[in-house]
Amino acid sequence: MHCTNVENEQTSKSNRQSSETLPTIRKRIQKRTEKGLIDATFKQLYKQNKLDEIVTKAQENNESIYEEYDEIKIHGTTWKINDNVIIRNGDDFIEDYVGTIQKICSVLEPSSKKLICLCKVQWYMRKSDIIIHKPRARQWIGTQEVFSTKTNNYILAQTIMQKCTIVDCEEFVNMQKCDSTAYFNRLEWDVENKKFTNMNKIQLYCLCQQPWNPELNYIQCDKCKKWYHFQCVDLVIECYDDKDYICGYCN
Ligand SMILES: [Zn+2]
Numbered sequence: 001m002h003c004t005n006v007e008n009e010q011t012s013k014s015n016r017q018s019s020e021t022l023p024t025i026r027k028r029i030q031k032r033t034e035k036g037l038i039d040a041t042f043k044q045l046y047k048q049n050k051l052d053e054i055v056t057k058a059q060e061n062n063e064s065i066y067e068e069y070d071e072i073k074i075h076g077t078t079w080k081i082n083d084n085v086i087i088r089n090g091d092d093f094i095e096d097y098v099g100t101i102q103k104i105c106s107v108l109e110p111s112s113k114k115l116i117c118l119c120k121v122q123w124y125m126r127k128s129d130i131i132i133h134k135p136r137a138r139q140w141i142g143t144q145e146v147f148s149t150k151t152n153n154y155i156l157a158q159t160i161m162q163k164c165t166i167v168d169c170e171e172f173v174n175m176q177k178c179d180s181t182a183y184f185n186r187l188e189w190d191v192e193n194k195k196f197t198n199m200n201k202i203q204l205y206c207l208c209q210q211p212w213n214p215e216l217n218y219i220q221c222d223k224c225k226k227w228y229h230f231q232c233v234d235l236v237i238e239c240y241d242d243k244d245y246i247c248g249y250c251n
């Protein structure tokens with residue numbers, strides 16, 4: 001369903017925020033206000049931040065308090081389904097969340113008539129999420145690396161901060177300009193079993209046999225063409241000046 005305007009054009013000025021954003025929803029609000037439904041349970045779920053339960057409950061509700069959209073406009077920014085986005089982390093944590101919008105919907109809270117705008121987000125895990133379980137991966141995971149998952153949740157649409165791009169590792173390395181909203185993905189993380197699902201498809205490099213880390217410096221052997229970390233082959237990058245390099249195996 002596309003969120004388009006409907007025949008009902010009369011709006012109160014106090015509703016400007018929502019009239020700019022979602023005309024369809026505004027109509028709903030007026031309709032429901034007349035009916036004066038009372039249900040405190042939605043409020044309780046909201047306070048407990050149980051957003052998935054709010055959606056399930058709203059979908060089961062006979063009164064149509066649940067709507068789905070292709071896009072949503074909040075504070076002048078439009079978010080669409082399939083957008084990759086950065087989501088504010090409520091906890092005082094280092095990294096914000098990254099995810100893909102799968103669904104956009106709204107739930108009209110029956111007692112307060114407050115409109116709850118939600119997005120179902122498919123999560124990407126970040127470095128800090130992974131190294132809790134795989135401490136040794138700290139060496140090869142890039143700070144801009146994200147790990148796809150099969151996990152999704154509803155979030156409040158207003159917690160979305162900005163769009164981001166997620167590319168594969170090769171494209172990321174070749175990017176001319178890397179800003180903080182560019183991420184790369186090459187591995188999937190199994191949230192339940194706390195492991196990578198496709199690690200065997202990733203090429204390993206160097207004597208230490210680790211995946212490529214775009215943030216580290218590598219040197220290629222002129223004979224076998226294999227790549228090594230400077231550190232792992234006892235080279236100091238500052239002292240190295242375009243000389244040929246032959247690795248320990250080929251020497
Ligand atoms: Zn190495």
Ligand SMILES: [Zn+2]
Pocket residue numbers: 221222223224225226246247248249250251
């Ligand atoms: Zn070699």
